[in-house]
Amino acid sequence: MSDQHERLEQAEEFLNQCYSELGKESEELLVRLNQVKDDIQQSGFYTHTYEELVHGARMAWRNSNRCIGRFFWETLKVVDARECSDEESMAIAIFDHIKKATNGGNIVPYLTAFHPAHEKGNIRIWNHQLIRYAGYVTEDGTMIGDPASVDFTKVCQELGWEGKGSSFDILPLVIQLGENPPALFPIPEDLILEVPLTHPTNPSFEALELKWYALPIISDMKLVIGGIEYTAAPFNGWYMGTEIGARNLADTERYNMLPRVAELFQLDTSREYTLWRDEALIELNKAVLFSFKQAGVSIVDHHTAAKQFERFEKREQDAGRNVTGKWSWLIPPISPATTHIFRKGYKDDRVYPNYFYQPAPYK
Numbered sequence: 001m002s003d004q005h006e007r008l009e010q011a012e013e014f015l016n017q018c019y020s021e022l023g024k025e026s027e028e029l030l031v032r033l034n035q036v037k038d039d040i041q042q043s044g045f046y047t048h049t050y051e052e053l054v055h056g057a058r059m060a061w062r063n064s065n066r067c068i069g070r071f072f073w074e075t076l077k078v079v080d081a082r083e084c085s086d087e088e089s090m091a092i093a094i095f096d097h098i099k100k101a102t103n104g105g106n107i108v109p110y111l112t113a114f115h116p117a118h119e120k121g122n123i124r125i126w127n128h129q130l131i132r133y134a135g136y137v138t139e140d141g142t143m144i145g146d147p148a149s150v151d152f153t154k155v156c157q158e159l160g161w162e163g164k165g166s167s168f169d170i171l172p173l174v175i176q177l178g179e180n181p182p183a184l185f186p187i188p189e190d191l192i193l194e195v196p197l198t199h200p201t202n203p204s205f206e207a208l209e210l211k212w213y214a215l216p217i218i219s220d221m222k223l224v225i226g227g228i229e230y231t232a233a234p235f236n237g238w239y240m241g242t243e244i245g246a247r248n249l250a251d252t253e254r255y256n257m258l259p260r261v262a263e264l265f266q267l268d269t270s271r272e273y274t275l276w277r278d279e280a281l282i283e284l285n286k287a288v289l290f291s292f293k294q295a296g297v298s299i300v301d302h303h304t305a306a307k308q309f310e311r312f313e314k315r316e317q318d319a320g321r322n323v324t325g326k327w328s329w330l331i332p333p334i335s336p337a338t339t340h341i342f343r344k345g346y347k348d349d350r351v352y353p354n355y356f357y358q359p360a361p362y363k
């Protein structure tokens with residue numbers, strides 16, 4: 001099937017569902033379908049109205065099989081930055097996104113849509129997340145910072161960026177328009193909200209000098225709506241505590257903090273069966289949730305998130321829509337069997353609109 005014919009089919013499927021969900025008259029839909037058909041026949045593309053862009057981005061979140069946070073899909077705020085035509089104006093839009101989404105700690109889910117892929121080539125944001133810590137391998141092979149960031153940190157250094165070499169250096173924003181060389185922008189420090197980690201009952205925890213950033217904002221996925229591909233469409237939510245406490249700070253190939261936490265709580269690490277790893281995990285996750293709450297920064301524990309997801313499932317059923325999901329991602333990494341998700345099956349069907357991985361623009 002030709003590219004144009006395929007895009008027209010995808011456009012028609014999206015517009016039919018979108019206009020039906022928005023309760024629009026069939027007359028309005030027919031006019032729109034004819035206009036889109038002409039546009040695609042003329043140029044191979046069509047341009048979403050702002051309303052279609054907003055609802056399409058929300059539908060894509062609703063269809064994200066690996067996301068436990070979908071209860072809030074209808075609240076996503078969307079900024080239309082499709083007019084941005086140079087790296088500077090994109091950087092300004094991105095800084096504005098960070099500021100509005102952070103909202104002093106009361107995090108608001110936002111998506112900023114830049115111009116979709118077209119003949120002038122793609123726009124790519126090279127960062128995986130807009131706010132993330134650098135990772136360095138020293139001469140003697142020891143790790144500083146986030147090991148998951150080592151490759152991207154090297155790329156930033158090759159582009160002229162110099163980090164301070166601390167465990168928590170915020171990486172710069174890297175934007176590439178089409179075939180232009182990538183443009184690098186340090187993120188203004190006053191835009192970055194971070195939470196120092198303390199423990200509710202163990203005052204010695206702060207000696208670990210751990211912290212994490214408040215705003216998780218994914219910037220390397222592609223938003224596809226009705227055959228139109230938004231290759232730069234950063235979106236943020238708030239964290240689920242386990243992401244920080246059970247993975248980012250706990251994984252041996254990340255900050256690998258469990259042995260240090262065990263030491264602080266004087267756990268018996270001589271044998272696995274003392275479950276010292278599990279006890280350290282719980283203490284670390286309690287510290288993350290306690291610290292974010294203390295700092296007035298939005299976060300959700302995995303039990304509450306699972307309950308919200310259950311309400312999402314019920315509401316989708318009532319709306320006559322099937323809930324698709326990827327079980328292995330939806331269950332939380334600690335105490336998964338304490339959630340209803342563990343006992344359910346989900347079909348990992350691909351439903352459009354949706355968010356997709358795209359090849360790394362550097363390597």
Ligand code: HEM
Pocket residue numbers: 057061064066067068069070072076109110111235236237238239240243300305329355
């Ligand atoms: C509002 C609070 C939100 C929470 C607590 C939340 C929670 C999560 C968690 C825990 C994951 C798994 C991440 C991992 O295991 O590394 C995830 C995945 C995902 N979420 Fe959400 N989410 C939220 C909002 C959003 C929003 C606003 C969007 C998009 C508009 C979104 C789209 C996705 C996608 C596409 C994935 C899969 C990512 C991948 O395949 O790597 N989520 N979410």
Ligand SMILES: N/C(=N/c1cccc(CO[C@@H]2CCNC2)c1)c1cccs1
Pocket residue numbers: 216217218235236237238239240243
């Ligand atoms: N809480 C979140 N968590 C994530 C959501 C999507 C992706 C990720 C990071 O995924 C990486 C790839 C696989 N695990 C780490 C984390 C959100 C980020 C942006 C909106 S909500």
